[in-house]
Amino acid sequence: MTVVIDTAVVLDRTTPMAGAVELVVSHQSAAAIEPGQFFQIGVGAAHTLLRRPYSAAWSSRSSGRVGFIFNVVGAGSAWLANRHAGHELDLLGPLGRGFDLEGDGPAVCIAGGLGVAVFPGVVEALVARGRPVAMLLGARTAAQLLPEERFAGAEVLVATDDGSAGHHGSVVDLMAATTPSNVFACGPTPMLQALVDEARRLEIPLSSIQVALETPMGCGVGTCLGCAAPRRGGGYLLTCQDGPCVRAERLDWSRMTDAFHG
């Protein structure tokens, strides 16, 4: 895979759900993106330096378009949220390893909060492979749920912290109702940790679970060694190179730290 550094033109800016922004750009490598890969996006905000990593929410081979879904947490995302149609984005990517979509039988996708950003493309690809797909969505409240239509062909189950929609509680609780042959997960590290615990309880093998990791990133290409994640058996994986999508069994969950949440 050759990494492309390129400017992409913003075609559309929308609000896919409460508190989130979706940017649609046209990009030369749209066709080459694997679901779960990410881009390092240049931001021009005052006092910032590094690019910001964002998953491709979806990409279209035919239209050459890529979508990014994000929320504003700091200076970089605030700057991004101010891009509008016609503006240019500085993209480095696609980067890292996407999800391994091989296999058959029911696939369960589980997203916590903005972790949902990676799934429109994942679900589309799984459905295209003719696999039965369940999309488990967790959010603080109903308004922050990405609409069901974004997951055509999948059965969507919902959980909210405040009970305003679906199950009142953690999205991980919804796992018990599923019988997955593969699980694809993305969300805050504590939620992934909870998923792994629940999987052990439900005797779902960790080898069948793939998680999309989030760590701070310097380069996104394997040169800074800043994105280490604890490897099972010792040492570290590089989230940007060995991931972001890795099998849960490859990680040492007892050493898993969380740079961002909780």
Next chain:
Amino acid sequence: MTVVIDTAVVLDRTTPMAGAVELVVSHQSAAAIEPGQFFQIGVGAAHTLLRRPYSAAWSSRSSGRVGFIFNVVGAGSAWLANRHAGHELDLLGPLGRGFDLEGDGPAVCIAGGLGVAVFPGVVEALVARGRPVAMLLGARTAAQLLPEERFAGAEVLVATDDGSAGHHGSVVDLMAATTPSNVFACGPTPMLQALVDEARRLEIPLSSIQVALETPMGCGVGTCLGCAAPRRGGGYLLTCQDGPCVRAERLDWSRMTDAFHG
């Protein structure tokens, strides 16, 4: 004079002459601005820190509007040039001393390059006082001249480095054709230096010449002491407090350094 820190809304963005941008904002202190005063404008460009000083090109008591005319020389002005109608500007000002417009008899305004930015308001005020005004404009080439209409009521004389309009040469050469009782000058320091030499030759007393200085500025309000200009008789004036508009006789032209040009 109380300094106001306020956000002003950009009402209009135009190109008054080749390579320049004019931003029109509505500002609460528009009515309080003296011709020659400046504002410290906040810029959000990556890796920048300080505000950027810009003269009020003109201001309107009735409409509460202020105009700024500038060109792009670096990150801050490039950021400013990207402001459009509806955007907000962070303004600190009005700051410093404007020109002393008292006196009667013919007034000569002389501008080199972007130094012209300060004169629309100055000329308007002088004309309003019923004084005969000559506006001497110097630019590299004809396209970079601010149009005559911007100086209603004044006689406009022009000089260009390439001879594409008016006198072929320095705007300072045009002084010989005038008999000013006051001179108001703004432009690159080398041009001001040349003006002072020419005035001595023409026996125009330096007491009758006011120059608008440009130095690097930290604060714009007298606290950083970064904007020193050599005072006649020793020591320094503060451009932001004692200026930017000062009488040529108050400066030690032999110690005058130029942070920006040549």
Next chain:
Amino acid sequence: MPSMADRPDLSVDLGRGLRLRTPVLVASGTFGYGFDAPSVDRSALGAIVTKGTTPLAREGNAPTRIAETPSGMLNAIGLQNPGVEHVAGEYEPTWATWDVRVIVNVAGDSIDDYVTVARRLNGLAGVAGLELNISCPNVANGLQFGVEPGLAADLTRAVRRATELPLIVKLTPNVTDIVAVGKAVEAAGADAVSAINTYVGVAIDVRRRRPMLSRISGGLSGPAIKPLALQAVWQLAAELTIPVIGIGGIRTASDALEFLLAGAAAVQLGTVNYVRPQAAREVCDGIADYMRIHGFQALRALPLRPSREVARV
């Protein structure tokens, strides 16, 4: 705006009776003598630290004196100031009428210079304390007072003898071991240290092929240096028992809280005063909000590590 009712206690004691209403001070050289700064609400200010003051008036350096760098600025002002007589005669009487306290920053080329200024200001109602800028070169031996623990201690001891005023020694970061200097001035009688002063830097004007500053090098300040200043404060707070005042690159309440969590008893805002004169008010309110949200009653609860003093209790 938070209601006064549930406002946490923001007062801080820097020793020898120097009790401030808030931990947010404005740094020397960035607020003049308190007269020129834009008229913003000053009730947030714990104190104003003045421009560096010498026995006699100084003209300062020839231009160019400042240059912007990435998220920072270089300055080589050259201690332009009106001299201690003018300060004592013209400014002090007005300060005495203000409700915000004024700390005079002291500079010089010799121990005598510092002692002269300290003596002249001793006992004046308008002066709440002294801050010694020991980044100045000692003309006697060329070295900066601040880079040599022995020199720094001698200077502190001499000034200590010359005044009853609270004494803050402002450390320079341009050293291998700032803690050694901090310990030396603590032992020599400093009531508090402030850290840090600027880092020596250079900028070159590529177009004109010469250094940007007339003096070639200058002091770097602004957000760029914040992580370096935090390193200094983190180390000093662990090793000293006197209060450490954190300085360097503070723009926001979050920046100030980084210093307070690192162990600073108070903070000073410098360069940000040029950019956002209202910063002190915002930082002060932001600290109060943070304390309320996390349920902290007093500032002394903020440091991530208990201070030596507390530890000894």
Next chain:
Amino acid sequence: MPSMADRPDLSVDLGRGLRLRTPVLVASGTFGYGFDAPSVDRSALGAIVTKGTTPLAREGNAPTRIAETPSGMLNAIGLQNPGVEHVAGEYEPTWATWDVRVIVNVAGDSIDDYVTVARRLNGLAGVAGLELNISCPNVANGLQFGVEPGLAADLTRAVRRATELPLIVKLTPNVTDIVAVGKAVEAAGADAVSAINTYVGVAIDVRRRRPMLSRISGGLSGPAIKPLALQAVWQLAAELTIPVIGIGGIRTASDALEFLLAGAAAVQLGTVNYVRPQAAREVCDGIADYMRIHGFQALRALPLRPSREVARV
């Protein structure tokens, strides 16, 4: 694109036969071992400096290893590297086939560590030179090799004896007097010095109330440190006779030219490689354009002050 015809001579001689086609190198830790960086045009690179290499493989520090700061970043990677055997066995043979030269950055906890790596790489065709990272703490005495001139000289002398390879000593800026260290390693046989490595800094996660980095402090790099690095290069270039390689915060050709005008013989780009992988090419072209515009035939004409070497002629 400038035509080759009027392209000025960008080649630079760093001593002991280390002649590079351009003065633009990529800095250790920001380009891996040359295999991972995005595939951009490398013809602009004078050399690739590898990640710090130790005798045995190292896992590196626990996360979190990096944090962004204003116009900068902190890192505490912990010298994660595969060890010199892997480098010599797996990487070197490929390097030998590249047209861009590779300089191996060497690290360790003892003089023996450095000597072991230097011996192992001596005489390998794919290795063009060594750069000693003397910012590492010496486990024997806790101090960094780089903060003590004597220690730095001992280390340099020992490695000098162990290899015929060109030897660059990379200085740490976390010292009172970097020139003293530079002179010491020059006298001990260094062919060149590179300045600077990162500045020690801290960042605090206010929301989670803990340091951002697992190791608390890390090394500051990026545009924020440029003026500090220029100060170091300005001083070193005036006092040393061996070439000085400028490092610190370079983003653009103008930044690189600041270092060359300050007296650097060459420059290294670090953090910018993460942000703009194409930077080296742009910097190289920008330097060529500048030389053409100002009529400079060779790099040695750029410094604002003649180097000691030239001066002595």
